[in-house]
Amino acid sequence: MGFEKITLEHKRQVLEELADIKALFASRNWFPGTSGNLSMRVGEFDPEQFYFAVTASGKDKSLRTPEDFLFVDKHGKAIETTTLKPSAETLIHCEIYRLTGCGAVFHVHTVFNNLISEFFGAEGSVPIQGIELIKAFNIWEENAEIRVPVLPNFADIPSIAELVPGVLDPKVPGILLRNHGIYAWGKDAFEAKRHLEAFEFLFEVMYRQLLLKGASK
Ligand SMILES: CSC[C@@H](O)[C@@H](O)C(=O)COP(=O)(O)O
């Protein structure tokens, strides 16, 4: 389906939902120093042709303005004439949509995701086992283990994007960039938010466990 066939009402709903999520995450200090970016697909997913709304680059994400988002195509190029620049990391969003067909991708920089990504960076993934909140990823086995991939934080975003297919695990809706932040996604904004919150909780638990273990008898 072409972009012009997608109803204005649907596009407006998506922008409103994204703006609400952006405000909520900003209230949690999840966009320090203009970091972070959010996106949500509009219309049906077709690997050959899909569109999403993404945050404009470099904005103060704690503000709500008419210039916060723009629509891009599957290559991350603006579809409408605009002076806004899509997020510098849009290509990573493109790759996640292409590979998963998801409906929303959220990226935040937090202290816990930075610390954990560095601690396990050399291993290439963060092992998480036996913590209840793994169930937020729809994994219900007893004592389940997941590994959250950690990619190097190259300055060149296309070089990061091309590593995504090699590490993406369909059971794990997130990828860390070392000393940078996390990308989490879901079939819609509700699910992407649940996944992101679960990752952040798990990273905080792991960080505190590591400290406690260091302090144990
Ligand atoms: C201001 S530091 C963060 C940026 O370098 C980047 O990692 C980021 O998350 C935000 O970039 P943006 O282009 O605004 O989407």
Ligand SMILES: [Zn+2]
């Ligand atoms: Zn970032």
